[in-house]
Amino acid sequence: MSNMPDTGPSPIPVLCRACEARHRGICGALHPAQLSRLARTAIRRECPSGSNLASAGSPVTSHANILSGVVKLTKLMPDGRQQVVGLQFAPDFLGRPFAEVSDVTAEAAGTVRLCIFQREELEEMAVESPGLSRRLHAQALRELDDARDWMLTLGKKSASERVASVLLLIGTHIDPEAEGCSPSFELPLRRSDIADFLGLTIETVSRQITALRRRGIIAVDRNRLITVLDLQGLESAAGG
């Protein structure tokens, strides 16, 4: 693509060498030269738990790759009711290409490390690189699948199935390296976040976690550390 004089093949930017997003994320579509260009204006940042990464209704100025951590996407009703509409994990792409405003709020659930791009830079590259725009499209389709899967959870499952489902969801995504469900992991969400994700109350979530514990399917340490003792049991408790 680049017709500038070269002193050999472009090296992969230092910043990108060990980055997960270069393999399974959107940067996998880019040549070293394109990576360099993007890396020039990209900045990495560590966001503490609870920081606001994007607000509903405010203009989108940047996009980012999630390097580590979990991002919580929420929607708010005029009267204050809140729904968590999705979770995103490394190495997901975070942001909304070509959209003026986002109507979801993104918040760090636990510490999150981001690689942040300037909006114009990324969109210009997407126009030039069909591979990149295709990965962005694929990411949108994946999120759409996730959203529709979760609609099934919200519309049809019982409280205990929902809680088992959210544990499976988090367990299978929290470690970007792992295949399948991690045997043990730290919940990035409070009970109230889980409740808002599941369409339940904190009390019901708490009771169902206790029930799973009593049935020997999971163990819970200090309220946040989940150990899956019986994965098959958890899967069947999630109802498919």
Next chain:
Amino acid sequence: MSNMPDTGPSPIPVLCRACEARHRGICGALHPAQLSRLARTAIRRECPSGSNLASAGSPVTSHANILSGVVKLTKLMPDGRQQVVGLQFAPDFLGRPFAEVSDVTAEAAGTVRLCIFQREELEEMAVESPGLSRRLHAQALRELDDARDWMLTLGKKSASERVASVLLLIGTHIDPEAEGCSPSFELPLRRSDIADFLGLTIETVSRQITALRRRGIIAVDRNRLITVLDLQGLESAAGG
């Protein structure tokens, strides 16, 4: 794009002249020459109510524009529970570009007229035309927004709010020409479909429709024809 000898500007194919999709749908991104190419292999078909347009798990062989009618997207749990995960209206694009299999089932809710493309044809054109692939991307993002909006409905709203929401949703989309909510329209869904969309039972849906009727917000004729008597009332009943 085309470097073939021309006898002047390509005419717009007859098939496409009056088509809604050429303005607001994906075909709006195409030049007359591209339209002609696509129109050569495209076929129009009228699908009777209930026909299966795409099955979960089976390979995707074609894509289509919805010319008229309503398409119901559903997901099925192993034990038979069913969730309607979305409705699509003219001039929406129906299908899943670049995906091997679709995990949702698409079914005609009422008579549907489609303009069907061969999969390879469309995907080749998407590679060649950035405008087209961008419209496909935009459609995916719109569906994602719709899905997340509906997650809020499923997770947080009461039965009466849900029923008001679905009436508003259908009323504002069923007529592609109209601005806002149509004052009167025919429901494309049975009560059981509405229930599966809302995460409720048919009995609850029926009771809530009766309640809206008694409150003077809507009128119902022959179970399917809805007339909105008090749009503000309906909107506030939907809870925002």
Next chain:
DNA sequence: CGGTGCGTTGAGGCCCGTCAATAGTTGTGG
């Protein structure tokens, strides 16, 4: 230590699901 945020547990009530009977609608065939 008291305050604050988070999570658990219990008691009671309500919304909506379940079950059952009835009524309305559509299509078919005499």
Next chain:
DNA sequence: CCACAACTATTGACGGGCCTCAACGCACCG
């Protein structure tokens, strides 16, 4: 046109699952 069947929708009675309200335990922090 009516009779009939099949499907669809409404209405009622009742029970259960989850919400509500409240008290308590626990960890953290000034």
